[in-house]
Amino acid sequence: MKATAKAHTNIALIKYWGKRDESLILPMNSSLSVTLDTFYTVTTVEFNEKLTEDVFFLNGEKADHTDTERVSNYLRAIRKFAKKHLFAVVRSENHVPTAAGFASSASGYAALAAAATKAIGLNLHPQELSQFARLGSGSACRSIYGGFVEWQKGVKEDGSDSFAVPILHEDDFPIAVLSVMVATNRKKVLSRAGMKRTVETSPFYQGWLDTVEHDLSELKHALELRDFTLLGEIAERNALKMHATTLGANPPFYYWQSATMEVMEAVQNMRSQGIEAYFTMDAGPNVKVLCLPEDEQKVYDQLKQIPSVKKIFTCHPGPGVTILPT
Numbered sequence: 001m002k003a004t005a006k007a008h009t010n011i012a013l014i015k016y017w018g019k020r021d022e023s024l025i026l027p028m029n030s031s032l033s034v035t036l037d038t039f040y041t042v043t044t045v046e047f048n049e050k051l052t053e054d055v056f057f058l059n060g061e062k063a064d065h066t067d068t069e070r071v072s073n074y075l076r077a078i079r080k081f082a083k084k085h086l087f088a089v090v091r092s093e094n095h096v097p098t099a100a101g102f103a104s105s106a107s108g109y110a111a112l113a114a115a116a117t118k119a120i121g122l123n124l125h126p127q128e129l130s131q132f133a134r135l136g137s138g139s140a141c142r143s144i145y146g147g148f149v150e151w152q153k154g155v156k157e158d159g160s161d162s163f164a165v166p167i168l169h170e171d172d173f174p175i176a177v178l179s180v181m182v183a184t185n186r187k188k189v190l191s192r193a194g195m196k197r198t199v200e201t202s203p204f205y206q207g208w209l210d211t212v213e214h215d216l217s218e219l220k221h222a223l224e225l226r227d228f229t230l231l232g233e234i235a236e237r238n239a240l241k242m243h244a245t246t247l248g249a250n251p252p253f254y255y256w257q258s259a260t261m262e263v264m265e266a267v268q269n270m271r272s273q274g275i276e277a278y279f280t281m282d283a284g285p286n287v288k289v290l291c292l293p294e295d296e297q298k299v300y301d302q303l304k305q306i307p308s309v310k311k312i313f314t315c316h317p318g319p320g321v322t323i324l325p326t
């Protein structure tokens with residue numbers, strides 16, 4: 001009753017921002033991401049009838065109570081589905097640069113969903129697996145697949161039609177994603193709390209909802225055409241709209257720091273030099289810069305010159321979740 005899975009992180013080009021159901025983690029809008037090759041989580045789950053509670057090790061250390069509780073609550077749904085009352089030892093290794101805890105990583109829940117369902121004896125189709133990953137963290141449902149992936153929001157109250165589907169294989173549209181880590185000294189508002197406050201209090205949120213599905217269909221068209229310019233313009237515009245909604249929340253909040261703006265301006269400056277680069281940001285100050293592979297060194301070199309840029313990781317579209325030999 002043991003299995004090991006490897007899942008990669010993803011970066012949303014059309015953001016998931018806001019839930020219509022907090023407990024089932026059902027989104028207000030559909031989203032679209034690209035799974036990245038560089039960052040991943042490897043998780044081993046071993047169910048054992050001798051255990052009287054779940055035990056969780058994160059990066060080799062026994063996890064704190066909060067993370068352990070979150071994993072144990074998550075395994076409850078899988079035990080219930082499998083009709084097996086077994087506890088497990090869970091070991092997760094995050095190969096992700098930020099000190100992101102388990103809770104906030106898409107790769108973490110995608111790897112946990114795959115390893116736990118396999119270990120307990122379920123052989124789920126990717127669509128079912130995507131739904132289990134979604135119950136851990138919304139963006140995790142997209143990391144089940146590689147390449148460009150759409151999370152269809154679904155309309156049913158039970159969430160049975162809310163899962164990810166593959167749009168384009170990781171080898172079919174070679175772009176570069178430079179993951180830029182900037183200096184950060186502030187505790188951020190976690191994405192779960194941030195989107196909740198925004199949905200509940202921001203007058204700008206309706207504007208987000210009114211335009212995001214159009215952005216999504218335009219971006220899918222850009223993927224069909226392999227049109228990087230169109231992809232970049234839409235992704236950058238969509239990220240800025242998502243972040244704009246937080247400024248209208250009560251109390252207002254924002255994720256950017258001065259370093260974030262320096263990177264954004266450098267990217268717009270590159271475009272004025274004729275280098276095609278676009279930026280997107282999630283719930284934090286770090287920036288992902290999109291460019292074509294032939295420009296990635298030029299873009300890297302210009303970003304590296306920004307004093308507040310701490311590290312840059314060059315990523316490319318990566319694979320979906322895999323079960324590893326234990």
Ligand SMILES: O=C(O)C[C@@](O)(CF)CCOP(=O)(O)OP(=O)(O)O
Binds near residue numbers: 138284
């Ligand atoms: O990734 C995106 O589409 C956009 C965001 O990264 C923007 F910040 C949100 C990801 O939220 P997640 O951590 O999945 O939330 P959960 O469902 O409350 O766990």
